[in-house]
Every structure is written in structure tokens, then in C-alpha cells.
Amino acid sequence: MEIGIIGLPYSGKTTLFSTLTGLESDTSHFAGKIEVHRGVVKVPDERLDQLTAIFKPKKQVNATIQYVEVGGLEKEAAHGKGFDPQFLAVLKNSDALCLVVRAFENDLYPHPEGSIDPLRDVRIVEAEFLLSDLSIVENRIKRLEKQAKSTKNEEDLRELELLQRCQKALEEETPLRELTFTPEEELKLRGFQFLTAKPLLIVMNYGENDIQREEEILRSLAPYQHNPRVTITGLCAKVEYEISQLEPEDRELFLSDLGIQEPALPKLIRKSYELLGLISFFTVGEDECRAWTIKEGTTAQKAAGVIHSDLEKGFIRAEVVSFDDFITVGNLAKCREKGLLRLEGKEYVVRDGDIITVRFNV
Ligand SMILES: Nc1nc2c(ncn2[C@@H]2O[C@H](COP(=O)(O)OP(=O)(O)OP(=O)(O)O)[C@@H](O)[C@H]2O)c(=O)[nH]1
Ligand SMILES: [Mg+2]
Structure with missing residues (x-):
């Protein structure tokens, strides 16, 4: 299972990816080319920790998910020019998308749109997803129409009807994840890997002074709050990064200095896991206690x-x-x-x- 991390330039993607995976990566968009970085991340699970404390096995194996960071969502790409095909290919292979949205001020790295406005940023990216899906749908419809005219093939006609329904939704700016499909239709659509059909985790990356204002900051995305298969969460990527660099014994002091009870990162990983529709079952014993990943x-x-x-x-x-x-x-x-x-x-x-x-x- 893989989650693609995306976002506008300077939103904090690399900071988040490095914190999640412990890998140093530099995918600055100044590199001028698409760079892809992958890393496997342990899913924290207190229940598994408790089982390990009881069975005292030789090893504990957590569930994992993979994150992939894709640099290269250029400012221009986010303004109707369309995504780079290579960039798209990586996103299409993801099972869910993690959209990093900038809510922090940082004069050294000015926001490419000139101001901090999370709702606008989500809409910019979503608009690109809609366009990308729409162009795939339109191309396929054109072909099917030609094909169906001569063959009158039942299956082609059904697909045509399904894609026309998708087209209508996309033209009305409704992401496909908001539509309901039969299992059969789901199967048909899966092959297209539509971006607006993928579960979406929106991560509000706020500043180090905003940690106590999380609720208020998240409220700016209220229009997305109740969307199906959209999860919104917040963190300060820079602070989480600093926490991850500390020795475990120094963490508590650092957290209490900042007035934080616990790091936000584990919560984000668990939310990714749930968003993917994944659950864990456990096997226990003297050799190992292990969490296994299955779909609900x-x-x-x-x-x-x-x-x-x-x-x-x-x-x-x-x-x-x-x-x-x-x-x-x-x-x-x-x-x-x-x-x-x-x-x-x-x-x-x-x-x-x-x-x-x-x-x-x-
Ligand atoms: N003050 C502040 N700076 C941050 C925060 N998060 C990230 N930054 C800084 O913003 C700059 C850009 O962060 P990156 O993680 O490189 O962002 P990115 O989205 O990967 O950027 P590109 O790949 O260049 O598009 C870096 O200098 C970060 O240190 C934050 O929460 N607060
Ligand atoms: Mg980067």
C-alpha cells in the first residue's frame, strides 16, 4: 500500500517525508526534474506494544505503509497546464494521496501564490486532479462511442454510460470519490486510476507558533470536512522533524517546552492507515509479536x-x-x-x- 505525498512548492512535503521515513531527501522543485523518493514507515500501534510487553518475544513487527514523495508539481502545472506525465504516473500508482497544505509563514520561502490560504491551495490542486481525470474520461468516451456504434456491444455501452456519469460529475467539479458505484463499476473504473477517486488525506502544515491553534486552523478547510473519503489532519512538520532528530529521552522535555502532549506524526500515520481501509490482526508468541495488514x-x-x-x-x-x-x-x-x-x-x-x-x- 502506497501513499503519494504531493503539494504546492514550499508546502513542506520534503520535511514531512523525511520525518516520516527517517530518510533525508531533497526533492526541491528547483532541481527542475521529477524526483521520486520512497520510504517504508512503521505504523505505530499501542496494542502491539502491549502484546510485546506480555509475551516478551525476540522481536516485534509492526505493520508498514509506504510513502512516496513526488517533487515537481510546478506552480505553472497548478494553473491549468496539466501535470507532467511522469509525475502523474507516480500519483496514479498510489492507493491514496496525501496533500500537504501550507499554513505556516516563512519569509525565506515565500508561498508561490503570494499568501497563506489553505482552502485556495486545496482547490488549486483539486482542480488539476479534476482536469486530469476529465481528459482521460473524454478520450475514452470518444473511443467507446466509435466502437459501440459498429459493435453495439453490451459491455461497451455499459462502460460508456458509466463514463458519461463520471464526465458529468467532473464537469460539475465533483470528485469521483463522492460518487457511489456498484462493485462491478468500481472494478471497471479501477483501471483508469482516477486521481479524484483516490482517498485523500489533507495535512495542514502549520507554523511552530500555531500548535495551540490547531482547531482554529483546521476550520479553514471546513468545506472539505464532511467529504467522503477525505481526512483532514494537522501538524507542524518542522517541529515534528526536530522531534524525530532527538534522542528518545530528550523528547519529553522538548514536547513539554512546546506545550504539546504527544507528537502529531503517529496520528497522521494511523489516519493514513484507516483512510486506506486497512486494519490489523495480530499473531503472538515467544518468537515474535506481529501486526498484519488486511483490508476491512x-x-x-x-x-x-x-x-x-x-x-x-x-x-x-x-x-x-x-x-x-x-x-x-x-x-x-x-x-x-x-x-x-x-x-x-x-x-x-x-x-x-x-x-x-x-x-x-x-
Ligand atoms: N517556519 C516554518 N518553516 C517550515 C515549516 N515546514 C517547512 N518549513 C520550511 O519551508 C521550506 C520548504 O519546505 P520543504 O519541506 O522543502 O517543502 P517542499 O514542499 O518539499 O518544497 P519543494 O520540494 O521545493 O516544492 C524549508 O525551508 C522548511 O524548513 C514550518 O512548519 N514552519
Ligand atoms: Mg521537496
Whole structure:
């Protein structure tokens, strides 16, 4: 699963990416070419930390997601000239987009639009996404119309109808993520990798003096607050970067000096995870305690396949206890006695936080 980080020049993309991944990257748009940086990020999970404290395994393995930073969204590109194809290709492969929006003042790096206005910036980028999707839709419609005229193919006609619905929405400036589709239509549309269909995480990057004003700052994006599959969160990338550079024992003092209870970064990663529709189940033991990533709605047998294909093929049953039940009782044997450790078949739909042992036979 990959999330593409994008934003206008000087919005703080590189600062955020470096903080997330621990990788130093310089994708300044002055480089004049498209640069792509990828990094794998551990998804923080307090529940997994608690399991590790109980089982004391040799290692703990967190779930991960990948972030990719794409430099090169030039100011001109954000004004109707269209995105560079190479830039687009990276974004299209992302499962979700993380849009960094500048809310901080910094005279050394003036905002390319001349002023700080988060709502305007989101609209600039969204407008580009709409245009990009619209041009794909129009091209495909043209071709289909020609094709369908001669073939009268049922499937072509259905696709045509579907794309005309998308075209109408896009022309009215409605992102495709706001439309509802049947699973069949979803499948059809997936191949196009429309940008406005991707879940969107908007990160308001505010200044170091604005940390206490987060709520007020986020309010400027109120028009996007209730949009389906849009999540809004805030942080000060510069401060988060500084925190990430500190030794763990120095962090607390730094945070309390700034009047912050906890860093904002873990929250952002968790929100990315949720936005992607991802949940975790756990496996536990002396060797390792591990969080595994599945899509919401995944069955036990398919989930077993995430661990190893043999476990899916030879699946017999899963022994399942919820994290909450386990933590209340404290050990697996007692969970079994109390009937909290259940036997589930292959159709069982795994829930977030389930602790699972797969019984299988190869
Ligand atoms: N004061 C302040 N400066 C910040 C903050 N976040 C980022 N900056 C600074 O703004 C400048 C641009 O940040 P980058 O992270 O390079 O932004 P970018 O979006 O990657 O920029 P380009 O790749 O050049 O488009 C850097 O000098 C950062 O240190 C912030 O919260 N407060
Ligand atoms: Mg950059």
C-alpha cells in the first residue's frame, strides 16, 4: 500500500517525508526534474506494544505503509497546464494521496501564490486532479462511442454510460470519490486510476507558533470536512522533524517546552492507515509479536494467506480472541477456559485487533 505525498512548492512535503521515513531527501522543485523518493514507515500501534510487553518475544513487527514523495508539481502545472506525465504516473500508482497544505509563514520561502490560504491551495490542486481525470474520461468516451456504434456491444455501452456519469460529475467539479458505484463499476473504473477517486488525506502544515491553534486552523478547510473519503489532519512538520532528530529521552522535555502532549506524526500515520481501509490482526508468541495488514472485510482464510500461502491453502480453522478480551484476561489459556478464544471457520470476517492462531494442514 502506497501513499503519494504531493503539494504546492514550499508546502513542506520534503520535511514531512523525511520525518516520516527517517530518510533525508531533497526533492526541491528547483532541481527542475521529477524526483521520486520512497520510504517504508512503521505504523505505530499501542496494542502491539502491549502484546510485546506480555509475551516478551525476540522481536516485534509492526505493520508498514509506504510513502512516496513526488517533487515537481510546478506552480505553472497548478494553473491549468496539466501535470507532467511522469509525475502523474507516480500519483496514479498510489492507493491514496496525501496533500500537504501550507499554513505556516516563512519569509525565506515565500508561498508561490503570494499568501497563506489553505482552502485556495486545496482547490488549486483539486482542480488539476479534476482536469486530469476529465481528459482521460473524454478520450475514452470518444473511443467507446466509435466502437459501440459498429459493435453495439453490451459491455461497451455499459462502460460508456458509466463514463458519461463520471464526465458529468467532473464537469460539475465533483470528485469521483463522492460518487457511489456498484462493485462491478468500481472494478471497471479501477483501471483508469482516477486521481479524484483516490482517498485523500489533507495535512495542514502549520507554523511552530500555531500548535495551540490547531482547531482554529483546521476550520479553514471546513468545506472539505464532511467529504467522503477525505481526512483532514494537522501538524507542524518542522517541529515534528526536530522531534524525530532527538534522542528518545530528550523528547519529553522538548514536547513539554512546546506545550504539546504527544507528537502529531503517529496520528497522521494511523489516519493514513484507516483512510486506506486497512486494519490489523495480530499473531503472538515467544518468537515474535506481529501486526498484519488486511483490508476491512477480509475473511480468515484470506487473512491467513497474508501470513503465508500455505496457511491459506491448508486452512482448517482460526483460533481467535479480540485484543480487548485478551488484555482483560491476560493470557491465552484463561481466554480459552472462559470461552473467549473462539474457533472460527474460513468465512469468518476478521476484525481489527483480533489475535489469531491459524490451524492448517499441508
Ligand atoms: N517556519 C516554518 N518553516 C517550515 C515549516 N515546514 C517547512 N518549513 C520550511 O519551508 C521550506 C520548504 O519546505 P520543504 O519541506 O522543502 O517543502 P517542499 O514542499 O518539499 O518544497 P519543494 O520540494 O521545493 O516544492 C524549508 O525551508 C522548511 O524548513 C514550518 O512548519 N514552519
Ligand atoms: Mg521537496
